[in-house]
Amino acid sequence: MNLIRNPQSAIRNWMRDLFKITWSAFLFYTGLLFLLQFISSRRKKGGEVFILKYHRISNFEKGEEAFPFETGVKVEDFERQINYLSQRHRIISLKEVAAYLEGESELPPLSVVITFDDGYEDAFLLAYPILKKYGVKAIVFISPAYTGTGVISWRDKLTEIVRMAGLSEIKQEAANLNYPDRVREILTQAELDTFKDRIDVLKDLTEFLKRIDDKEARAAVDNLARRVAWQQGDWKRHLNVSWEQAAEMAANGIEFGAHTLTHPPLTKIASQQAMYEIKDSKQEIEQRLGKAVSFFCYPYGDFNEETKAMVKEAGFMGACCSKYGVVERGSDLYALKRIGMELKFDAPPGRFSKAIFAVEMSGLADMLFFRGGL
Numbered sequence: 001m002n003l004i005r006n007p008q009s010a011i012r013n014w015m016r017d018l019f020k021i022t023w024s025a026f027l028f029y030t031g032l033l034f035l036l037q038f039i040s041s042r043r044k045k046g047g048e049v050f051i052l053k054y055h056r057i058s059n060f061e062k063g064e065e066a067f068p069f070e071t072g073v074k075v076e077d078f079e080r081q082i083n084y085l086s087q088r089h090r091i092i093s094l095k096e097v098a099a100y101l102e103g104e105s106e107l108p109p110l111s112v113v114i115t116f117d118d119g120y121e122d123a124f125l126l127a128y129p130i131l132k133k134y135g136v137k138a139i140v141f142i143s144p145a146y147t148g149t150g151v152i153s154w155r156d157k158l159t160e161i162v163r164m165a166g167l168s169e170i171k172q173e174a175a176n177l178n179y180p181d182r183v184r185e186i187l188t189q190a191e192l193d194t195f196k197d198r199i200d201v202l203k204d205l206t207e208f209l210k211r212i213d214d215k216e217a218r219a220a221v222d223n224l225a226r227r228v229a230w231q232q233g234d235w236k237r238h239l240n241v242s243w244e245q246a247a248e249m250a251a252n253g254i255e256f257g258a259h260t261l262t263h264p265p266l267t268k269i270a271s272q273q274a275m276y277e278i279k280d281s282k283q284e285i286e287q288r289l290g291k292a293v294s295f296f297c298y299p300y301g302d303f304n305e306e307t308k309a310m311v312k313e314a315g316f317m318g319a320c321c322s323k324y325g326v327v328e329r330g331s332d333l334y335a336l337k338r339i340g341m342e343l344k345f346d347a348p349p350g351r352f353s354k355a356i357f358a359v360e361m362s363g364l365a366d367m368l369f370f371r372g373g374l
């Protein structure tokens with residue numbers, strides 16, 4: 001389809017993919033990548049760390065079932081990634097990053113931190129056995145409102161609604177005056193023929209709902225859930241870890257961080273409410289797990305100077321955001337950039353490529369893939 005519409009860009013993409021996989025395979029299998037890595041780690045002063053941001057781990061095949069696959073990494077691919085990282089990189093904790101940024105210590109070369117946002121049950125069921133198998137540390141950011149409560153966030157309810165909805169159900173709801181105008185507009189224009197159509201509807205609804213009052217957003221989604229996809233929805237797949245599961249992970253090298261109580265966008269709510277979300281999530285997780293909670297993660301990556309100050313005041317040692325980037329000397333400890341792992345490390349036709357992953361993780365990808373150059 002693309003090829004017919006835009007043959008030039010399709011050919012260009014194909015050439016770029018081919019270059020990427022052949023070049024990566026050459027660098028990786030000849031060992032040249034590791035030589036370059038070694039030379040660059042000796043030349044670089046200070047060091048840098050990649051903080052990896054995982055979200056969901058899935059055991060679904062790519063396709064409708066895995067909806068929306070952008071935030072997920074398949075469990076087999078996750079194991080390949082962890083296996084590789086545990087051999088070639090140093091997997092460290094956020095505390096070590098904090099010590100480095102405060103000038104108290106150096107970073108080992110090729111440092112990596114593994115983080116999970118939201119603490120879905122798949123972090124326990126699928127990721128944790130792999131982390132344990134390779135003896136790898138990680139931090140999971142959780143929100144107590146969804147931990148062990150059986151409560152599903154409105155974002156996940158919406159995902160399930162859009163995944164399972166029939167077009168006639170959606171069109172019927174478009175006429176329901178109880179919804180905000182923008183929601184009705186999106187429902188009216190919704191197309192659900194393809195996987196991409198559904199992703200678009202989900203994105204449009206989420207973008208709008210996360211900007212309005214959280215209670216209103218929840219009410220709108222609950223209303224939708226009662227009328228659309230209620231029977232067919234597989235709601236259980238959106239559960240978060242229980243406190244028992246979290247305690248087991250915490251006893252085996254997994255750290256827990258706070259992600260607020262209810263996952264609101266912090267700059268869009270009243271300051272007092274934001275402070276309560278930040279402080280009380282720390283306290284509740286500490287009480288439940290009997291361990292200090294030292295790091296925070298901004299829901300939706302939404303923060304400003306005021307939120308940063310609140311996080312400091314609440315006693316956190318640092319915080320992760322969702323901006324893409326590498327952490328190095330001088331980076332902001334209260335806005336730690338990360339690398340989203342929903343990024344594709346696939347070689348055509350869609351299989352995980354260890355060679356591409358290795359180049360991306362080497363810290364030399366910009367140079368080796370001629371990004372910004374060619």
Ligand SMILES: [Zn+2]
Binds near residue numbers: 118263300
């Ligand atoms: Zn989150």
